[in-house]
Amino acid sequence: MLKVTDLRIQFRTADGWFDAVKGISFAIPQGKTLGIVGESGSGKSVTALSIMRLLDVKQTKITGDIIFDNINITQTAEKDMQALRGNRIAMIFQEPMTSLNPVLTCGRQITEAIQLHCNLSKDAARAEAINLFKEVQLPRPESLLDSYPHQLSGGQRQRVMIAMALSCNPELLIADEPTTALDVTVQKTIIDLLLKLKAERNMSLLFISHDLGVVSQVADEVLVMYKGSIVEQATVKDIFNNPQHPYTKGLLACRPAAHQRLKALPIIADFLKIEPDGHLVSTGLTLAEVNKNFAYPLPELENHKQLLYRNKALLEVNNLCTWFPIKSGWFTSNKQYIKAVDDVSFEVYPGETLGLVGESGSGKTTLGRSILRLIEPTAGSIAYKGTNLLQLNTNDLRRMRRKIQIIFQDPYSSLNPRQTIGELLMEPMQVHNLHQNNAQRKQKVMELLQRVNLLPEHFNRYPHEFSGGQRQRVVIARALALEPEFIICDESVSALDVSVQAQILNLLKHLQQELGLTYIFISHDLSVIKHISDRIMVINQGKIEEIADADELYHNPKAAYTQKLIASIPQIAI
Numbered sequence: 001m002l003k004v005t006d007l008r009i010q011f012r013t014a015d016g017w018f019d020a021v022k023g024i025s026f027a028i029p030q031g032k033t034l035g036i037v038g039e040s041g042s043g044k045s046v047t048a049l050s051i052m053r054l055l056d057v058k059q060t061k062i063t064g065d066i067i068f069d070n071i072n073i074t075q076t077a078e079k080d081m082q083a084l085r086g087n088r089i090a091m092i093f094q095e096p097m098t099s100l101n102p103v104l105t106c107g108r109q110i111t112e113a114i115q116l117h118c119n120l121s122k123d124a125a126r127a128e129a130i131n132l133f134k135e136v137q138l139p140r141p142e143s144l145l146d147s148y149p150h151q152l153s154g155g156q157r158q159r160v161m162i163a164m165a166l167s168c169n170p171e172l173l174i175a176d177e178p179t180t181a182l183d184v185t186v187q188k189t190i191i192d193l194l195l196k197l198k199a200e201r202n203m204s205l206l207f208i209s210h211d212l213g214v215v216s217q218v219a220d221e222v223l224v225m226y227k228g229s230i231v232e233q234a235t236v237k238d239i240f241n242n243p244q245h246p247y248t249k250g251l252l253a254c255r256p257a258a259h260q261r262l263k264a265l266p267i268i269a270d271f272l273k274i275e276p277d278g279h280l281v282s283t284g285l286t287l288a289e290v291n292k293n294f295a296y297p298l299p300e301l302e303n304h305k306q307l308l309y310r311n312k313a314l315l316e317v318n319n320l321c322t323w324f325p326i327k328s329g330w331f332t333s334n335k336q337y338i339k340a341v342d343d344v345s346f347e348v349y350p351g352e353t354l355g356l357v358g359e360s361g362s363g364k365t366t367l368g369r370s371i372l373r374l375i376e377p378t379a380g381s382i383a384y385k386g387t388n389l390l391q392l393n394t395n396d397l398r399r400m401r402r403k404i405q406i407i408f409q410d411p412y413s414s415l416n417p418r419q420t421i422g423e424l425l426m427e428p429m430q431v432h433n434l435h436q437n438n439a440q441r442k443q444k445v446m447e448l449l450q451r452v453n454l455l456p457e458h459f460n461r462y463p464h465e466f467s468g469g470q471r472q473r474v475v476i477a478r479a480l481a482l483e484p485e486f487i488i489c490d491e492s493v494s495a496l497d498v499s500v501q502a503q504i505l506n507l508l509k510h511l512q513q514e515l516g517l518t519y520i521f522i523s524h525d526l527s528v529i530k531h532i533s534d535r536i537m538v539i540n541q542g543k544i545e546e547i548a549d550a551d552e553l554y555h556n557p558k559a560a561y562t563q564k565l566i567a568s569i570p571q572i573a574i
Contacts, residue, residue, distance in 0.1 A: 001204040002028040007064040022228040033205040035219030042225040087117040090165035094177040096157035100149040107145030132163040155186035183359040184568040213570030246271040246282035254502040256531035262294040265502035313347035320380035340366040342542035353519040355533030363542040405479040409491035411471035415463040422459035448477040469500035
């Protein structure tokens with residue numbers, strides 16, 4: 001169905017042409033799935049966009065052949081390409097919110113594609129769109145057809161994108177990170193849906209992801225990309241049972257292990273080093289050796305748990321409620337509320353990491369922000385070292401916030417794009433009048449940059465000049481700038497590559513040990529939560545389902561909701 005031969009892609013830069021893809025070749029037979037894995041910058045998405053001919057021709061050079069059903073896409077006229085694109089070849093993009101037009105209803109966007117390629121009337125196109133929404137299992141399809149993208153959840157928007165991609169019955173479907181940052185339960189549903197539709201329609205599928213567990217469940221063959229080149233290509237069974245290249249071994253090792261607790265996660269550098277000439281060289285370590293080196297000895301783990309809970313709780317939350325009123329009519333006296341956090345009680349001990357897990361909309365983020373009073377709770381008490389935070393005035397609360405910080409989910413949107421990294425890190429010190437002058441504050445910033453593994457020259461750079469992992473380190477450094485005791489980490493690794501995610505998780509654990517920090521770690525990813533947490537609290541619809549030791553909860557969940565979450569975690573299935 002698709003054959004790519006010696007594909008090379010270059011981008012124009014200020015310093016000349018940059019090689020993004022360096023002569024790769026692969027094929028996808030009809031009805032089969034090819035998985036492409038690799039870190040950000042490996043060339044996965046660029047390869048997909050070149051198949052769709054969606055790269056800027058003025059800024060890009062493409063050589064090699066892309067043959068789809070005997071048509072050479074690299075040499076096809078744009079008019080003919082328009083007949084292929086969205087019709088015989090369709091694509092599900094990584095971020096549906098940026099791929100859907102925010103000023104058009106979902107129905108308008110999908111019927112437009114159907115009318116263009118299928119030559120149907122407006123009413124017939126709408127009827128077909130309703131059928132597609134039913135096929136991708138969207139609730140209330142007629143209603144959602146008239147809704148705008150911002151009115152839908154992340155999982156619903158992803159289903160709209162899938163429906164749009166399937167609207168003209170394509171022979172090849174390209175799915176670019178279709179489940180990244182989705183809840184595990186929604187992710188499982190989307191994967192099952194794609195596999196079902198692929199089988200029913202006998203489609204070929206190009207599935208791009210950095211999550212090896214997901215790829216193992218959908219692909220027949222896998223190719224592993226690193227900095228624009230294919231370093232390994234084999235059947236899914238061979239890749240996961242007997243990886244040959246050290247980079248593949250590193251990707252597999254970066255995933256938090258379900259069967260054992262590690263002191264730290266292995267990273268790519270444990271398996272791979274780069275020579276001065278750019279060649280990749282194996283360190284000689286095996287997966288088994290690295291996991292053995294990183295294993296947490298059971299006696300040490302038990303001793304750690306006993307030491308944690310011998311002290312008085314640092315944070316005590318009792319009967320906390322955060323309710324949001326729903327707008328009602330003029331003449332109704334009974335107010336209705338969305339109970340985002342509903343009668344929640346728990347405690348966190350000094351030096352502990354309490355994992356907080358649940359699906360989107362479960363109340364995780366609202367709970368975290370309520371503790372900091374970034375959202376004002378409706379009722380209850382929050383005692384930090386015996387002081388009820390809900391009774392503090394503005395000035396006292398500001399002083400208390402020096403000790404309680406937050407790392408937000410999206411580092412790019414939480415950093416001011418007009419300020420340099422140095423200014424961003426010095427600003428909280430100036431607000432709280434820490435240190436005697438700006439010279440001392442700058443020196444402190446340099447120490448913080450070093451602590452989070454950034455370089456001194458990063459001081460004068462802006463947020464857009466950093467990768468996602470580097471921006472996450474900047475946000476961590478900013479949280480540390482006020483020398484806090486307690487940090488709430490809100491989905492701080494959810495959208496990162498597994499290799500970068502491993503580095504950030506290792507950094508957070510190292511900082512905790514070095515500085516005596518206490519964390520609430522919020523995530524929808526139970527495998528990540530299990531790795532970093534001492535105890536896990538599961539929240540659903542604003543209420544606590546259960547709280548237990550991390551290993552105990554993972555291996556012996558009591559609540560049906562927790563069992564569902566754990567069952568949805570993508571395991572490498574060969």
